[in-house]
Structures are given as structure tokens and as C-alpha cells.
Amino acid sequence: MKFESILEEIDGFGPFQIAIIVLLCTPRIVLPCHFLLNNFIAAVPPHHCDISTLDNGGLFRNLTQAQRLTVSIPVRENGDPKSCEMFAEPQFQLLSNSSDSNDLQRVQCQSGWVYDNSTFTSTLATEWDLVCDRKSLTKTTGTIFFSGVMMGAIAFGFLCDKYGRKNTLLASYIMAMVFGFSSAFANSYILFAVLRFLTGFGLTGITINSVVLSIEWVDVGHRSFIGVIGSLAWSAGNMLLAGFAFLVNDWRTLIMTVTAPLGFAILTWWWIPESARWLLANGKMEKAQYYLDRCAKFNKRQKLSSKLKLETLSNIQILENQDKNYSYLDLFKTPKMRQLTLLTGIVWYGVASTYYGISLNISGFGLNMYLTHFIYAAIEVPAKLMVYFLLNIIGRRKCQAGTLLLTGTCIAINIFAPKDLWHVRATVAILGKGLSEASFTTIFLYTTELYPTVVRQNGLGYTSFISRVGVSFAPLILLLEDVWTTLPQVIICTVAIISGLVSFLLPETLNVRLPETIDDIEKPRRNHVSSHSLESS
Known part of the structure; x- marks a missing residue:
């Protein structure tokens, strides 16, 4: 007898399985909020060289802000100030004529940048000046995060089979929440990158275990349905991310906002059952029987009959272990x-x-x-x-x-x-x-x-x-x-x-x-x- 036969007797798609899906919704909603978070926390707002230190006296001081930009910063074809260049010296003649400024001597920004804060209060770019020759570092944070996700896929794939789905899921919740919150308080780019790597590592455990737990408690006929319904939680989280980012314009606060639901997920973890299939495959027949009886009761089916007790479960364990070689x-x-x-x-x-x-x-x-x-x-x-x-x-x-x-x-x-x-x-x-x-x-x-x-x-x-x-x-x-x-x-x-x-x-x-x-x-x-x-x- 295979495990699917047991599921048929206790209902492979009933209230018990639906409850599992509901309990795993919150962490699944968190996933896209972190996976696509870089769209907002690493956004680069419009910026130009800081010219506040130029010629504090004389003619420059009497100019309007627009005039100061005209004489200090070259413009693009669309008329906007260039982001990474300024004139070596203020070019006052540009105020009185439209002479070509292409031949004027230019230098890189000397005193930092001024950012347009109308959309974002702060981002990674404004926090650590990740612009101009350092702008690639904003995209690099995404690669670092996904590298953690990649490493986590290997590690949690092993841990999931060795220590069980439920225990590994709790470790993932805690790791993702601790490192997620910690990254919001990083005081350097390097520390932030390390913490984002570890956050991605932890979140992968949620990805793997939530899918495996859902699938292993559902009968064959409903697996594709569960796959699609479960993935809708991702879409819900993805839409919520746009709302969170719109309401929270500070990158540190935004990270804490999208990480906070994991606290609720930890509370609901106590009601999530271990995979009976994994328990059988690892010789834990009594514990498997407990969860199977719990499933039968929740689905209003009779508990496993005496002929399907430990002896039958032991036979299923042997069949399941054949897949472990x-x-x-x-x-x-x-x-x-x-x-x-x-x-x-x-x-x-x-x-x-x-x-x-x-x-x-x-x-x-x-x-x-x-x-x-x-x-x-x-x-x-x-x-x-x-x-x-x-x-x-x-x-x-x-x-x-x-x-x-x-x-x-x-x-x-x-x-x-x-x-x-x-x-x-x-x-x-x-x-x-x-x-x-x-x-x-x-x-x-x-x-x-x-x-x-x-x-x-x-x-x-x-x-x-x-x-x-x-x-x-x-x-x-x-x-x-x-x-x-x-x-x-x-x-x-x-x-x-x-x-x-x-x-x-x-x-x-x-x-x-x-x-x-x-x-x-x-x-x-x-x-x-x-x-x-x-x-x-």
C-alpha cells in the first residue's frame, strides 16, 4: 500500500488541507515583498551635483537656485541637469547667452549630490551615494540577495529531508525575520549586503517547505490546483508590495514593514502539521499516525482502522524509503x-x-x-x-x-x-x-x-x-x-x-x-x- 491510499481514506482534499494552505498564506505573501523589494529600496531618484559649497560670496550668492544650476551644471538634451558632472568653475556667461557649453571644462561632482525627495524620503542610493560610478551597486544588492536564495535552495533542500518540513520551516521564519529586521538597521553598504544575503537564504526555506508541505498532504488529483492556488498568494503579496512602497517612502521602514508579517507566521506555525509522508519515510510511525488521525478527525472521516495501524504504516515506510536511495x-x-x-x-x-x-x-x-x-x-x-x-x-x-x-x-x-x-x-x-x-x-x-x-x-x-x-x-x-x-x-x-x-x-x-x-x-x-x-x- 502507498501513502496515496491512506490519503484517500482520510480525504486527500478536505478542510485539513485547506487549513494548511491558509496557514501558509502569510509567509508566501512575504516572499514577493522581499524578492522584488529592490525595485523600491534601490531606486535612484533624480539627482545632481551639490553646488552649495561654491563661491559663497559675490555674484553667485545673489543668483536664484535655477540660475545657480545653469552656471554650475551642464544639461542633457531634454534640459535636465546632468547627474554626475559639473563645470570646473561657474560659467556666468551662460546666463546672458545660449552659447554652446560642450567645450567648457567639466569635472566629476566634488561635494556629493542633491537628491529629489519628492518620491522617496530615502533609498539605498541616497543613503550611501550609490550613483554615477557607483550606481551598479544598487543592482548588485539584488544579485547578492538572490545569491543567498540560491545557496538556501541547496541547504534547505537537504535540511528539509533530514530534519523535517515543520522544524525547518520554523528555522526559516526566524532566520528571515531576524536578518530582515537587522538589514533595516545596517549602517554600511557591506553590512547591508551581507544581511540581505542571509535574508534571502532564510526566505528560501519558506519557499521550499511551504510548497512541499502543501503538496505532500494533498491527493494526486488536486496537486495542480493546489499549485495554482498557492501561487496566488505570491500575486497578492506582489500587489501589496506596491501599496506598501507607495505609503512608506523610507527604505528602512519599508523593509521592516514587509518583514513584520513573519511574526504572525511564527505564531501560526504551531498549528501546521508535519508531513506524514516524511515521518513515515524516517521511521516515525507513531507521530505519523497522530497526524493522520488528526487529519481524519478534521475532515470528518473515521480514524484509520486497526488493519491500517502501525504494521501497515511500517510497510508504507519501506516503500517510501525505496525512493531515498x-x-x-x-x-x-x-x-x-x-x-x-x-x-x-x-x-x-x-x-x-x-x-x-x-x-x-x-x-x-x-x-x-x-x-x-x-x-x-x-x-x-x-x-x-x-x-x-x-x-x-x-x-x-x-x-x-x-x-x-x-x-x-x-x-x-x-x-x-x-x-x-x-x-x-x-x-x-x-x-x-x-x-x-x-x-x-x-x-x-x-x-x-x-x-x-x-x-x-x-x-x-x-x-x-x-x-x-x-x-x-x-x-x-x-x-x-x-x-x-x-x-x-x-x-x-x-x-x-x-x-x-x-x-x-x-x-x-x-x-x-x-x-x-x-x-x-x-x-x-x-x-x-x-x-x-x-x-x-
Whole structure:
């Protein structure tokens, strides 16, 4: 007997499972608030050289502020003051004529910068002057954070299996909250970067454990539903982030605001059950029986009958432990597994890199950044609901490839669309964002169905790591706009299209029995089944 048979008896999708989803909503809402926080705390407001120390007496003192800027700072083509340059000496002749200032001697800012505080009270850029030749450091904080997420995926994947889902989840809550709050009080850029790395590390445990706990308590038929519903919490948190950032303009206060809900999550942790599947796999039959009986009572089903007591649970433990004799190396040992591993890695990198490449670039469409971020988040909801239905109509492969190719097409359109057509560019960008989220929702389910049961956890761990690599590179790709303004978009577009084409090389899994062993991958059989046979199996 397998664990799924036990779930059928006690109801694999009842009030107990819904309660788990509700209890895990708060921490899931916190995730996007931190993952996309850099859009706001690392924003660079308009700025120019500080000229307050120039010639405190004489003619300069009698000028208006606008006149002082005219004689001290060169202007761009649109008439705005340049951000990083000033004249070596005040050029008073510019007040009386429109002579060309290109030949006048210029120097870098000598006494710091003056920032426009109309949108933000303070950001990382204004706190530590991360502008001009140091402006790359604002994007680097995002890469450092996602590097922590990447390392956390490896560490918590191991800890989750060794010490259990529930205990590791509590450690994640505490770590993310402690380091999250601490980063709000950092007094140097280096300390802030270290604390953001550790915050990302801790948050990954929430990502992994919340998904695993939800899935392992739900029957097979509702796993895709749980995947989509659970991901809606991400979209809710994403929309809330726009509201929080709009109301809280100080970066330190904003970090504390989006971290605070983890305190509530710690309180609700006591009601979250441990995974009975993990308990069985680790020989903890009595504890597994306790949670299974608790589930049955909550779902108004009879407790496990005597024939399904410890002896049966012990047999399930043996079956579950058969899946424990595999490692990451088994993903590469055989030819078709190697091919599957390589292809899913490419697709995951493309999905993650595209999604975050779009999400972290919320300017240039004629809308303010708060509204752009909110719309980007809101479009995810219909995108997820749409893909939930399309997955069972056109199949996983076409859905995965189609969403990626269409995302790439939207980016390509905006590369060539004129800047003055901001309404067209904004509409296309929002559509592309929704499609990129649809591809992310699809790949989670698709990957689960592609890998055989014996290495499914390892496969998900590997693809999660690859996706974090893509996420870590996304902020750095955006820095390439200094080389060529549209270069980041060209790269993101290319990655989306290539990963979409690679998706066509993956096998279709719609109405196909899930592979159980590596042999099922190496020697595939015709496993298509009708809905009738699925119901009867």
C-alpha cells in the first residue's frame, strides 16, 4: 500500500488541507515583498551635483537656485541637469547667452549630490551615494540577495529531508525575520549586503517547505490546483508590495514593514502539521499516525482502522524509503535522464531570467513605478487562472513553449516600438509580464510530471537551483543598458525565445501516467490514459 491510499481514506482534499494552505498564506505573501523589494529600496531618484559649497560670496550668492544650476551644471538634451558632472568653475556667461557649453571644462561632482525627495524620503542610493560610478551597486544588492536564495535552495533542500518540513520551516521564519529586521538597521553598504544575503537564504526555506508541505498532504488529483492556488498568494503579496512602497517612502521602514508579517507566521506555525509522508519515510510511525488521525478527525472521516495501524504504516515506510536511495548524480547517469536534466535546466533558466528581467524593470512606460508594479502583479492572477485551464486543453508542452515564445515576442515589439507610443509599450509590457508568469506557473507542474518518482525531489531541487542562477543574473543584465540602452531587452528576449524552442524538445505529460523509475524514462512506454481509466485507477 502507498501513502496515496491512506490519503484517500482520510480525504486527500478536505478542510485539513485547506487549513494548511491558509496557514501558509502569510509567509508566501512575504516572499514577493522581499524578492522584488529592490525595485523600491534601490531606486535612484533624480539627482545632481551639490553646488552649495561654491563661491559663497559675490555674484553667485545673489543668483536664484535655477540660475545657480545653469552656471554650475551642464544639461542633457531634454534640459535636465546632468547627474554626475559639473563645470570646473561657474560659467556666468551662460546666463546672458545660449552659447554652446560642450567645450567648457567639466569635472566629476566634488561635494556629493542633491537628491529629489519628492518620491522617496530615502533609498539605498541616497543613503550611501550609490550613483554615477557607483550606481551598479544598487543592482548588485539584488544579485547578492538572490545569491543567498540560491545557496538556501541547496541547504534547505537537504535540511528539509533530514530534519523535517515543520522544524525547518520554523528555522526559516526566524532566520528571515531576524536578518530582515537587522538589514533595516545596517549602517554600511557591506553590512547591508551581507544581511540581505542571509535574508534571502532564510526566505528560501519558506519557499521550499511551504510548497512541499502543501503538496505532500494533498491527493494526486488536486496537486495542480493546489499549485495554482498557492501561487496566488505570491500575486497578492506582489500587489501589496506596491501599496506598501507607495505609503512608506523610507527604505528602512519599508523593509521592516514587509518583514513584520513573519511574526504572525511564527505564531501560526504551531498549528501546521508535519508531513506524514516524511515521518513515515524516517521511521516515525507513531507521530505519523497522530497526524493522520488528526487529519481524519478534521475532515470528518473515521480514524484509520486497526488493519491500517502501525504494521501497515511500517510497510508504507519501506516503500517510501525505496525512493531515498537516489541522489543528484542519478539525474546524469543515463542518456535520456541527462537529456531531460539538460533541457529542463535550460527552460527553468529561461523562465526565471525572463520573469525577473521584466519584473525588475518597471520604468520607461509612461506610468509611475507604483502603478506599473501593481499592474504587473495584478496581471498575474488572470494569467495563472488561464494557464490552469489551458494546461488540460492544449497540453503542458505547447503551453510552456507558447507562453515563453509569446513573452519573447512582446519584448521584441517593445524593442522596436517608438518611445512616444508609451500606451502601446505599456500594454505590450503588461501582456508580456502576464505571459511570463504563466510560463512560471506551467513549469512547476510540468517539471513535477517529467521527473520519475524516485528522483522527483532531486529534479525539483536541481531545477530550483538553476532558476536561482537565472534570477541572480537578471539584475546584472539590466546594468548593460549603459553599454546599449536596449541590450538588456535583447538578451531577455533571446533567452525567452530560445528556452521556448527548447520546450518543444520535452515530452508531453498530459494524460500520461507519471514515470515511477528511471527505467520509465529510458524505456518509455505508451502510457496515455483516458479520463475514465484515470478515475478508475
